[in-house]
Amino acid sequence: MWSVRFSLVALASAAAFAQQGYSPADIQSGKQLYGVNCSNCHGPNGDFVSGVDLGHGSFHRASTDNELVAIMVQGIMGTPMPPANLSDQQAYQIVAYLRSLAAAETPGANKADLAHGKSLFESKGCLNCHRVRDHGSRVGPDLTSIGARRKAADIQRSIVDPNAEVLxxxxxxxxxxxxxxxxxxxxxxxxxxxxxxxxxxxxxxxxxxxxxxxxxxLKNSPMPSFRDKLSGDELSDLAGYLVSLKGL
Amino acid sequence: MIRPTFALLLAAASLSAPASAQVSFDRLLHSGETPQDWLTYSGSFLSQRYSALDQVTPDNVKNLEQKWIFQARSIEKFEATSLVVDGVMYTVQAPNDIVALDATNGRIFWIYSYSPAPQARLCCGRVNRGLAILGDTLFMGTIDAHIVAVDAKNGHLLWNTKVADPEAGYAITHAPLVVKDKVIVGTAGGEYGIRGFLAAYDVHTGKEAWRFNNIPGPGEKGHETWAGDSWKHGGASVWMTGSYDPDLNLTYWGIGNPGPDWNADLRMGDNLYTDCAVALDADTGKLKWYFQFTPHDDFDYDSVQVPVLADLEWKGARRRVLLWANRNGFFYVLDRATGEFLLGKPFAKVTWAKGLDEKGRPMRAVGMVPTADGKLIYPGNQGGTNWYSPSYSPHTRLFYIPTWDNYYSVYKKENVEFAEGRLFTGPLPASPVPLIRPPQVVSRGEEDGYGAIRAIDPETGDRKWEYKMTDVTDSGILTTATDLLFAGGREGYFMALDARTGALLWKAAVGGQVSAGPMSYSVGGKQYVAIAAGNSLFVYGLRQ
Missing domain, CATH: 2.30.30.100 (SH3 type barrels.)
Known part of the structure; x- marks a missing residue:
């Protein structure tokens, strides 16, 4: 009985959020809440659980914001997904964050010239610090599976502004x-x-x-910015190549 | 600030040579000349588990103190022998996590976590006994029968090759062996009716280079030693690391028992190459020779012991030999170029055989076979020894055996139906000594089995001394250039003995059962001795 009443309340409450725009403040709050409540299992980019990828706006059990909020506050019976200790407002903010991740996917990333991106990666000195499979240096982060862990937008940002986020x-x-x-x-x-x-x-x-x-x-990343060293297409191709690196 | 720092980093990275080969094959060949490192499972290709380090001596061993402990995040037994390369230790947290540690304090550099398939099935624990290394690459067999190559600098996976099907009972639990550009592994699973094999894989790609069928198929020599279709699921597993003689280019491996374990009527014949030592060409995997310790085995007398290579004065001439204390209770000396039987004597109580003939073949004792009602036979199911690493000291010229004596089992014979992936053994023989894990209280008497470390003169097979323990032992043995012998046991002690006399010189309480072999290394001029016990790794060094 408790769960039935709760779900009704949750759904009714969540209905107020339906199809509204997402404010930057909601997205930012949602990011923090996601980090605290979700990332332990789902990972920083929402793709740690096999077969589940929260960062691309496509969900197996939900399509609307209300359904997502309900799943978060109720959990999914018979699965490891527990009910989270979140208010509806907080759950909605996480939805806003997840939607923003999908929106940030770079349009046209799929059209990147991967061969050209690979050529840029090898000619621009990236291998002096980074490693892909058995090529390059281990001094910087290994990028063999970077495409499975980071999105194109994040990768592009790191290329042009390495200090924006240093894990x-x-x-x-x-x-x-x-x-x-x-x-x-x-x-x-x-x-x-x-x-x-x-x-x-x-x-x-x-x-x-x-x-x-x-x-x-060191306060800043040792990686230089390539903001003025790559054209828009080159940046897209390079990021596209890196996104294609999904590991072994 | 960012530019100068980056420039420095770039300069350093570009000026330094590409990652230098960390452990060349030449370095593996000459591992005895760099005793500060421990580069293979048994310390060298000779597998003597002997360290040339000499800082810890019989005089100062009493000053050993615990330097650090690594507690594995695992409830499994810690069976791995660690590698140490230039001050970095590589070990395995069961079942299949590789951990890189500072060998002086146990702090972690990185962890590579491997998730075995849930279909993995093992008779005797989700365990792993160690790694191999070549260049900057570590190699590990996994309990779901894969072999993986992992970057030793950052713990990143380089390749992952499926060796066999875990659902059919195949697994890999031993440390691989690198020979030249190949890494060799064998498959465990003898209790699941596998058809075991040894295989070599290209170290760079993981592609299979050769395979040796431990049970010959139709058309292969030795196939006739299996009645009917019994060869298809006759076991012949491998679960301990082999050895290598670079002069002969032969790699030596011990092969496990035939299945079903305790009903040999279902597989009439000698059942080659179960319970054998095999010598294979390291480049091709072709069989050079074999020696079968227990033809038509009724007792689960795996011959998976570590093949120990030594050069002895033998009847007035230098001879390259293989020393082998077998699970069947006999100690053997074989010529390792030809497989010729040179000597064999019991080192523990044996009733299943009256002795060995001039070729080394056992002369079976009449009536000493499993029966429907059960037959009491020595040694018991776990053998006079088992997989626990022995040691040979070229300094004392003695061979040291972790021994179970007065140990018997009551063997019963029942019909067994084969079903893929299911146990294919028959009823487990009963014994007063528990199979793997000890009880909290030991109340049996010496007449029902005890443990010992025994020193054997390999030139005669005679016992020089023994160090008796109340309980049996699953611990390997390490000897050093200062004639120290390190070993543990089920009782939760780690000891140092005088390798010349067997006198106890030092002991420490490690709490858990020792199910691994000790090893030694040095960093910064300080010698360390390491032993795993329970699910932790303990490291000792001299008090400063």
Missing amino acids: PENRYVRVVTRDGATITGRILNEDTYSLQLIDSKEKLVSLQKADLRQFEF
Whole structure:
């Protein structure tokens, strides 16, 4: 009985949201709520659960915003999807965020010239820091499966504005040891007393913080912006190629 | 700030050579010359599980202290022997997660998580015993019978090849063996009626290079040793890592028991190549020779023991031999170029055979077979030893065996129908000693089975000393250049013995059952000794 009454209430309430526009504030709030309530299972881009991809505006069990809100607050019986502790308003904000992800999919990405994108990737120095399968450097993030984890819009943004979002696992550190040696690298792990990184020579390095004179996270991504170095078509082709990298 | 930093990074990346080959094959061949590393499952291609490190000695071993512990996120037994390369340890968190750690403190660099297919089925735990490495690539067999190649620098998958069908009971639990440009694995699943095989895969692509059928098919030599269709599901698994002799270019592997395990009437014949040592050409997989320890096995006497290679003075001449303490209770010395039987003696109580003939073939004891009512036979189902790594010290010139003695089972024979993917064994033999996991309290007496570490002179087969334990042991053995012997047991201790005398020099409580082999390495001039127990890895070094 509880669930029936609740679902009626939820549906009635959610009806007020139907087919309204999404404000930037709702989208931003929804992004935060998604990170707290959903990303543990669904992943940062909504595609961690096999067969479910929340980021492309296509849902197996729902088509309207109201149905999505109902699923979030009620869960799905017989599946691992639990009822979330969200108000209808909060659930609606998550819907707004998910809709915005789909809307941000780059129109024309499917038309990208992947061969040209691959050629750009190899000629523009990307492999000096990045790796795809067994080519390139491990100093920067491995991009072998970037297309399965990031959307074209995110990738384009990272190419033209690398500092817009640097994921925690992609941060760089610079340390100076007690004997004056400077080591820069991408952090892999950290605890109270030590840190582990991969340095600019692709060596796995483990350091005790007590042995360091300086230890700082670089504020900005070491990746340069390609804003003025790629035409619009080139950017589209490069992003299209990267989106095509779905892993092995 | 961003540009200069990036420029520095770019410069560093572009100036440095492309990722240098971390572990060349030449480095694997000469692993004995770099004892700071542990580059293969058994420490070298000889599989002696012997370390040339000499910082820890009989005099200072009492000063060993625990340096760090890695607690696996797994409830399975920790059976893996770790690799160590240039201060980085690579180990396996059961069932199939590869973990890269700082070998000095256990802090994690990365974890590669493999999700085995839910169809994977194993008789004896969702476990893994370790990795192989070549260049910058790690290789792991998986419990759903795949082999994966993973980048040793970042833990990213490079290739994934299906070796066999897990639904039919195939699995891979042992550490692969790299020889030249190939990585070799064999299939477990002998209790599920598989038809086991060994196969080599190209290290760069994962493409199969050769395959050796552990049970010969129609037209292949040895097929006649299987009655009727029994060859189709006769077991012959592989679940321990082989060895390699670069001079002979032969790779040696132990083959598992025939199935069904305890009703040999259903597979009349010798059942080649079950319970065999096989020597294969490493380039082609062609059989050079074989030696069968237990023809027509009624007792589940797998011959999956690690083949230990040694060069001995044998009747006045240098001889390249294979040392083998078999699950069937006999210790063997074979010529590893030809497979010739040189010596064989029991190292534990044996009643299933009266002895070995001049060719090394067992002379079966009359009436010592499984019966409908049950027959008490030594050694029991787990053998006089089993998969637990032995050790050979070229310094003491002794061979060390984890031993179960006074150990018996009551073997029953029943009819068994084959069904794919289902157990194909017959009734499990009964014994006072539990099969795998120990009870919390040990109340049986020595007459019902006990454990020991036994030192054997391989030139005579005679026992030099033994270190007795109340409970049996699933632990491997490590020896070092300073004549130390490290081993554990089911009781949850990790010990150091004097390898010359068997005297106890040091022990530590590790809580859980030891079901792995010890290994040693050094970083920054400090020697470490590692042992897995329960579901954790314990690392010891000298107190500073």
